[in-house]
Amino acid sequence: MNLSESALPGYRHQSEAVRARFERIRAREVILEVRGLGKHYRSPQGETEALRGIDFSVHRREFVCVIGPSGCGKSTLIRILAGLDHHTEGEALLDGKPIKGPGQDRGMVFQGYSLFPWLTVKKNVMFGPQMNGHARDDAERDALMWLELVGLEKFADAYPHQLSGGMRQRVAIARALVNQPRILLMDEPFGALDAQSRAKMQSHLIDIWKNIDITVLFITHDLDEAIYLADRILVLKAHPGEVQEVIEVPVPRPRTPGQFSSPEFLATKARLEQLIHPAAEPESDDEQKVKPHLIRLTDVHDNVE
């Protein structure tokens, strides 16, 4: 954060409305607090430090995106918060209580389609409430309500394999939200979707987030997606995974796709690009090992370019 302000005009500059909004967010209680979080993986190949000294907190109904190059520990971080992995240093608190294992207070949406293929859409959504001891009828009523909210009530009796990618992720969101978690953790949930469904899902997610009391921690490697969705963006760097900067997105809400070319948006994007793809990016070791050796397999006169 020691870069001169003049080199990057704008991304820290907030309009009155945006500043007031951040004031309001900061006034809300902290839902998630991460302090000095670290994670070492021990494997036969040796030890990897996936995360080191991660500090941040998320306020109620805040939308926080985590961005960073591949392998910087984004998934590791969110898995620790979901309780699927254990951290080795520091602490992670949800509503002030240390996170130990998975719990109903956190919902998770994975990149891969993690729906239960043997259950219909409705039963997928009913799964959580039933596991948590709700009666069948209550679970069914809740499930139908949430399916309506994500616009899939017509597909209640379909099986996941009959749905498109975007629809499956809607079900996954409904399935996570029906448990009424405090925070929704999403690990590149739209990463496998085509551009069009991805844009649709982004707007849809914002709509959901606006209408219910939910806090979102959203991982992505798509800069536009992060800026479009987030209040704040946590930028990680790799080897070891550390927080590089926390950016307060200056783009005002409500967000529209039209803002993709607004000055605030472009300034933020320029800053993210600078952080994530530094000018002379050295190739990673793995990339260097892969050197394709192309030989001509077509007629020499048959040129395509």
Place this chain on the structure above:
Amino acid sequence: MSTITQWLGSGADVEARRRMLLGLGSFLLPLLVWCLVSYVPFVWHPKMYVTAPGGVDFFQVGMLVDKPMFREEVADMQKAHQPLPEGYAANPIYLPAPGAVAEAFYNGFVNPPQTSDVPSMPASLWHSIQVIFWGFLISSLIGVPLGILSGTYSAVGRLNEPFVEFFRYLPAPAFGALAVAVLGIYDGPKIAIIVIGTLFQQVLIIANTTRKLEVTIIEAARTLGTKRLGLLTRVVVPGILPDLYRDQRILLGWAWTYLIVAELIGTSSGITWFITQQARYQHFDNVYAAIMTIGIIGFGTDLVLGRLGRRLFPWDSSQDRR
């Protein structure tokens, strides 16, 4: 609809009909070859069936002799001005014609022999099916839960799999004498051989299938509040069920293979006993009919189970579509 099949030239709509025709063809082609060899006298037919011995003193009516020998004798008789032997080209006794086998097949079920010393085909078959049923049931009662547990909990897997892995290399028939000593001479040792032959493979195959269940599915269930036993009963088991079902179909096929060995142990019985007896009396048409019956039952069961699989697991698009 895989690209590979499309490349190989099977379109979308005609495909079902075409596949059916090809499937039918896969049966008709061997049958056609068999008919050619059996009914067209100049195809193969290395023997002569003697209808009249003529002057050859060692020829008898109904004897099958090699063609060159027959020709030699004919030449000899011509020289000696003796009556010539007569006969027609025939196949060896071990290759009955399709018609004869079909007849044996029909008679085997419709007019089983009344004598009590020769077993009838339906009775033999029913006995075999019972042995298979019990063998496979006992094996599955142990193997399926153990396989699922081994695949789910690595500690359980490590505790039994090395031993199972070792044991599966011990040929099941080698336990025949031991099984007879322990379980007597009737069906006990036969069922035991099928269990020994199936169980160890079953544990390993099902453990593997269980391990292949996608981790994210289990993790998703955990984030939704599923704990220990719930993970096993509500996630792992339903998650692997279609594949488990497919494994069981394959294993059932193996159980049939072990049946043939098992039935020779102790007092011979069942369809294998029937086949051995008929071969001893040189009733090869009955032998073929019995072998085919096994094939038809095995294939038929699998076909029915395949259909059933599609009903049972509508979400599993990989249940094979025949």
